[in-house]
Amino acid sequence: MDPWSLVYEGFDPEREGLREALCTLGNGRFATRGAAPEAVADGVHYPGTYVAGCYDRLTSKVAGQELTNEDMVNLPNWLPLTFATPGSEWFLAGTAGLLRYRQELDMRHGVLHRLIRYRDAEGRITSVRQRRLVSMADPYLAALETTFTAENWSGPLRVRSALDGRVTNEGVARYRDLRGDHLTRHATGTRGDLTWLRARTRSSGVEIVLAARLDVSPDVAEPPELERHDDLIAETRTLGLERGRPAGINKIVALTTSRDLAIADASSAASRRAELAPGFAELLERHEIAWHDLWERARLEVTGARIQRDVRLNTFHVLQTLSPHTADLDVGVPARGLHGEAYRGHVFWDELFVLPWLTLRFPEIARGVLRYRLRRLPEARAAARAAGLCGAMFPWQSGSDGRDETQRFHLNPRSGRWTPDHSHLQRHVGLAIAYNAWQHYAVTGDMEFLAGTGVRLLVEIARFFASLARLNPASGRYEIQGVMGPDEYHDAYPGAPAPGLDNNAYTNIMTVWLLLRTREALDLVPRRAREDLCRGLGLTDVETERWEEIARRMRVDFHDEVISQFTGYERLAELDWSRYRHVRRLDRALEAEDDSPNRYQVSKQADVLMLFYLLTARELRRILDRLGYPPPPGVIRRTVRHYLSRTCHGSTLSAVVHAWVLARTDRAGSWQFFTETLTGDLTDVQGGTTAEGIHLGAMAGTLDLVQRCYLDLEARPDGLHLNPVLPQHLTTLSLCVRYRDAELCIDADPTRVRITRADDGPPALDVAVHGHHARLRRGDSHVFPLPERRAEGEPPGPGVPP
Numbered sequence: 001m002d003p004w005s006l007v008y009e010g011f012d013p014e015r016e017g018l019r020e021a022l023c024t025l026g027n028g029r030f031a032t033r034g035a036a037p038e039a040v041a042d043g044v045h046y047p048g049t050y051v052a053g054c055y056d057r058l059t060s061k062v063a064g065q066e067l068t069n070e071d072m073v074n075l076p077n078w079l080p081l082t083f084a085t086p087g088s089e090w091f092l093a094g095t096a097g098l099l100r101y102r103q104e105l106d107m108r109h110g111v112l113h114r115l116i117r118y119r120d121a122e123g124r125i126t127s128v129r130q131r132r133l134v135s136m137a138d139p140y141l142a143a144l145e146t147t148f149t150a151e152n153w154s155g156p157l158r159v160r161s162a163l164d165g166r167v168t169n170e171g172v173a174r175y176r177d178l179r180g181d182h183l184t185r186h187a188t189g190t191r192g193d194l195t196w197l198r199a200r201t202r203s204s205g206v207e208i209v210l211a212a213r214l215d216v217s218p219d220v221a222e223p224p225e226l227e228r229h230d231d232l233i234a235e236t237r238t239l240g241l242e243r244g245r246p247a248g249i250n251k252i253v254a255l256t257t258s259r260d261l262a263i264a265d266a267s268s269a270a271s272r273r274a275e276l277a278p279g280f281a282e283l284l285e286r287h288e289i290a291w292h293d294l295w296e297r298a299r300l301e302v303t304g305a306r307i308q309r310d311v312r313l314n315t316f317h318v319l320q321t322l323s324p325h326t327a328d329l330d331v332g333v334p335a336r337g338l339h340g341e342a343y344r345g346h347v348f349w350d351e352l353f354v355l356p357w358l359t360l361r362f363p364e365i366a367r368g369v370l371r372y373r374l375r376r377l378p379e380a381r382a383a384a385r386a387a388g389l390c391g392a393m394f395p396w397q398s399g400s401d402g403r404d405e406t407q408r409f410h411l412n413p414r415s416g417r418w419t420p421d422h423s424h425l426q427r428h429v430g431l432a433i434a435y436n437a438w439q440h441y442a443v444t445g446d447m448e449f450l451a452g453t454g455v456r457l458l459v460e461i462a463r464f465f466a467s468l469a470r471l472n473p474a475s476g477r478y479e480i481q482g483v484m485g486p487d488e489y490h491d492a493y494p495g496a497p498a499p500g501l502d503n504n505a506y507t508n509i510m511t512v513w514l515l516l517r518t519r520e521a522l523d524l525v526p527r528r529a530r531e532d533l534c535r536g537l538g539l540t541d542v543e544t545e546r547w548e549e550i551a552r553r554m555r556v557d558f559h560d561e562v563i564s565q566f567t568g569y570e571r572l573a574e575l576d577w578s579r580y581r582h583v584r585r586l587d588r589a590l591e592a593e594d595d596s597p598n599r600y601q602v603s604k605q606a607d608v609l610m611l612f613y614l615l616t617a618r619e620l621r622r623i624l625d626r627l628g629y630p631p632p633p634g635v636i637r638r639t640v641r642h643y644l645s646r647t648c649h650g651s652t653l654s655a656v657v658h659a660w661v662l663a664r665t666d667r668a669g670s671w672q673f674f675t676e677t678l679t680g681d682l683t684d685v686q687g688g689t690t691a692e693g694i695h696l697g698a699m700a701g702t703l704d705l706v707q708r709c710y711l712d713l714e715a716r717p718d719g720l721h722l723n724p725v726l727p728q729h730l731t732t733l734s735l736c737v738r739y740r741d742a743e744l745c746i747d748a749d750p751t752r753v754r755i756t757r758a759d760d761g762p763p764a765l766d767v768a769v770h771g772h773h774a775r776l777r778r779g780d781s782h783v784f785p786l787p788e789r790r791a792e793g794e795p796p797g798p799g800v801p802p
């Protein structure tokens with residue numbers, strides 16, 4: 001197996017949507033699904049092009065309700081290109097007499113190849129080779145090269161290329177009752193050799209322009225036949241094919257929007273960029289250089305071609321969604337990439353799984369994502385105020401301007417019913433933002449970031465959670481009531497008149513972590529700057545003293561020496577697992593039976609166990625001790641066991657967390673979760689969802705597992721600490737990270753770790769491996785022998801207790 005490529009042989013209409021998602025090409029500014037250029041959305045194919053941060057809001061009427069949703073907009077399709085031999089219909093993969101059909105995603109170069117051999121009704125055999133790119137060098141350009149060879153005939157071949165604005169958002173079947181006609185005011189035209197198409201989003205008023213240039217070789221004398229409508233422009237060229245002699249058409253396209261920087265207007269920018277764009281070969285060369293640089297920075301080498309390929313596939317899609325180009329944009333982390341319309345391109349808490357990997361590789365991209373949040377602080381503050389609270393209440397789902405975009409009703413495709421959706425009560429999203437802000441500082445040591453973006457986010461989020469926590473005089477404890485934890489199967493107590501749960505352990509404990517960390521972050525900022533910051537934020541000692549008090553008296557519930565997911569969890573019934581053993585979306589199955597997961601001790605995904613994912617056992621124990629809940633011996637292990645056997649992994653994020661939590665105590669189990677998450681989108685583990693977009697959190701989380709979890713890599717104030725214990729299947733691991741502005745290359749095998757510093761960064765850096773410290777100067781290399789591999793279950797690991 002070539003560890004750089006994903007190959008599909010044959011045309012498989014059933015799996016076309018999945019392949020389109022996995023063959024998406026993007027550059028962090030925009031992406032286009034790997035759809036066949038000759039196809040329109042027809043139930044098999046779904047061409048989709050999405051620009052990061054391009055949203056539009058529409059109101060629909062469903063189930064007697066008016067619902068307003070903001071969608072990441074499916075933009076006009078730049079791909080269309082088809083062809084016809086004399087007297088035949090336009091080529092379409094599904095109907096042509098295919099002799100060969102092959103698609104290959106070349107991840108090293110960021111190119112999608114397609115090879116078609118087909119025979120028409122007259123017996124003429126034509127081979128068609130296509131290469132496609134969405135430029136990583138110039139984020140406004142994309143190109144499609146098509147080369148035709150008439151194998152047993154000579155004659156004219158008609159080639160039709162179009163820009164198609166007749167697209168809507170209809171990529172997700174269960175949203176089809178909702179409006180998807182986001183584009184309006186279409187117009188088309190020509191300018192010199194270019195064709196162009198313009199449209200505008202209905203409510204956000206973003207203008208989108210495509211301009212295309214066709215480079216034909218050998219050149220044809222006749223002018224193109226033009227077909228022009230308001231929402232589609234096509235040009236047809238006739239190539240004179242000679243048997244065995246390749247001839248080609250290259251389509252070079254610029255995609256601009258009125259939100260772009262450095263433009264006068266989107267129309268002139270598109271034309272200008274398409275005019276100035278070089279030919280395909282040069283575009284490809286520049287694109288390959290850009291990818292080469294990215295791969296250098298993203299290097300993560302593991303043993304085994306298949307695992308390596310899958311690691312690269314995940315890396316590739318993360319970087320296509322979040323690239324150095326994204327750092328310049330005002331966008332967050334769309335949960336499903338720029339690869340499809342699931343979750344409407346919304347931004348959830350998934351950056352919690354994405355930023356740790358990015359921060360250690362591409363800190364500028366991670367910083368950009370945190371700034372997306374910072375810019376939406378006013379909206380988050382307004383939301384907190386409207387709820388009678390203080391600080392910043394970041395919304396569970398965010399889009400363009402940081403308003404809460406969470407839907408209030410959702411369709412259960414299993415029962416056909418629209419039911420209330422309370423997931424907006426997942427206040428913990430703010431904790432994820434704060435955690436990332438802190439981690440970013442811990443890894444980069446960037447004081448400018450901490451004193452600017454970092455502390456502002458931390459303080460406003462800390463304020464919010466502190467205001468959410470109320471003292472219950474009866475228990476003498478601070479409590480957080482009426483929220484949801486990460487486990488979306490629990491949104492209310494059975495039979496309760498209002499949604500929300502009390503004292504979700506993850507939320508409460510992470511709130512304590514946040515309040516402590518925020519104070520620590522403030523203390524790190526130089527005094528003058530800190531005083532200015534506190535004055536600007538109106539932060540007083542009275543307020544921080546209250547934080548201190550909450551951080552000593554927050555409530556956490558336990559049952560049977562296990563941390564309870566929330567107050568009263570132990571009173572829930574046990575599910576009859578024999579009936580639902582392999583059902584991932586238990587919520588849908590139970591609702592269809594007029595039942596609800598709220599009644600059972602069952603989780604969609606890791607909730608309490610998130611604590612062991614984010615905090616080391618040491619940190620967690622310290623928090624529990626400080627709260628006056630000295631953890632009984634074995635509490636973490638019992639807690640893991642309890643929830644593990646009651647979780648059905650209805651979210652792809654769940655396997656990431658479980659692989660992490662089991663990394664030291666059950667290495668075989670951890671590896672199983674690791675491979676599930678590594679191949680989750682390739683195998684479409686959630687049964688049909690990948691076609692609607694990749695699962696970005698799981699993809700990046702998998703990379704982070706290899707990097708941070710299996711190396712047990714932690715940025716501490718006194719340096720970078722590693723305690724590697726590689727899984728049996730990963731006998732070598734080689735990667736580079738950026739730590740405190742320096743590049744460190746780490747090569748590990750079961751017996752030793754070599755850490756080599758590049759020539760950049762501060763004069764000296766401290767690293768420690770299994771407690772052995774070394775000070776590395778620029779260019780230094782140090783080998784740390786590893787202790788004998790210890791028996792399973794012995795040593796403490798990332799988040800796992802002894």
Ligand code: BGC
Pocket residue numbers: 335343348349350486488604605650651652653697
């Ligand atoms: C998960 C959430 C996640 C969202 C977007 C849901 O299925 O339960 O935790 O944020 O998907 O990925």
